[in-house]
Amino acid sequence: MARLPLYLRALIDRAEAGVESMSSGELAAAAGVNSAKIRKDLSYLGSYGTRGVGYDVEYLIAQISRELGLTQDWSTVLVGAGNLGQALANYGGFADRGFRIAAILDADPAKVGMTVAGVEVFHQDQAERIIREEDVAIAILAVPGDAAQEVADRLVEAGVTSILNFAPAVIQVPEGVSLRKVDLSIELQILAYYEQRRLVSDDLANGAVRRHLDGLPD
Amino acid sequence: MARLPLYLRALIDRAEAGVESMSSGELAAAAGVNSAKIRKDLSYLGSYGTRGVGYDVEYLIAQISRELGLTQDWSTVLVGAGNLGQALANYGGFADRGFRIAAILDADPAKVGMTVAGVEVFHQDQAERIIREEDVAIAILAVPGDAAQEVADRLVEAGVTSILNFAPAVIQVPEGVSLRKVDLSIELQILAYYEQRRLVSDDLANGAVRRHLDGLPD
DNA sequence: CCGTGTGAAATTATTCACAGCC
């Protein structure tokens, strides 16, 4: 379930603030969702709440972490040592959550040998070796859009079974390989859509009925 | 509709390759979705296709761009000049699509005066002035998680009506303000979940029935 | 009482399937 990481962060946040117990309503407020959704999602993991009381924060953190596979460390490779790749390497949130970047790969020989966030940059030709030796299952793709498919094919061939794609391109992977895509500009475009809606409704408001356009579905 | 930007990119990609017309099936393959979904989504914009032929690529690009509000340029502020902020400033995909970063803001006086990707870094105290003078509606948040809410409040107060939040924190905005969140580590956690599923099913495969666990819903 | 866990209802999204048009 794609919302578990969100709950997990809210729980960890509150645990650090010393909170020991939370109700579904409190967790819902912290995560920004409906409380019934929280209860239904959590009930899939088992009955970890106490009626009349709520959920034990530490225990729930442990259960969600186990469910998500975060009790073990995962080795990853980061492909692409450009701006985005470097930002991702420096992004603390990965290491904090058990994702170790075993190596950074790049096609540009000039980048090979650099160290980014304490991780060495290797040439892409080393992909097969590194993936094998470091037992890498997850790759983070931060390459130009037109190189993404080619790189992904090669990673899958080398044994990667999950790809997180930051490249602005749709890529295809074989059955059995997991793929998630984060598109930085698509998110902005969605916001622009709502901004434009706002402008249109402001125009309509000149002498016309102001339509309630907030809270539109995604 | 949150899929329009995806279609738009596929269309632009093909237009640059010289393609003049596409069917819903071709577009579906390029965007990685079902063709009926494409037709239904596009029918919301109007009847821009030709039966028996398909969609005129250039015309459809224009229609989707208009719908998304991409025919005008949007001024944005990028808040946070750390690694992620710098990567976002350098990320070409924003400017390409009509999003101009009017200024970068940071709380750290040491960063003020720097130039990142040709954009000057100002102190956060300048937020109100810049947002007013540059008519900024959209803010990109790349600050530490514990500062996110405070910064968002201030931006909204200054007149920002859309926030794209890259900070690892859930933030609340008033009714009428649009908010999108991109969480880099959540995506990895979702992949870890599937990786763990794979490990579990591999274990079961030892002498047991191999369950088909690929293609699970998100 | 309070809050979980969960069937049932409502809503939303996706896919099918085909009439209509080029």
Added chain:
DNA sequence: GGCTGTGAATAATTTCACACGG
């Protein structure tokens, strides 16, 4: 003949509402 546009069917998700347990 091929492909769009779209009602109808189906599936998935979300929300309601309440029985049950602490």
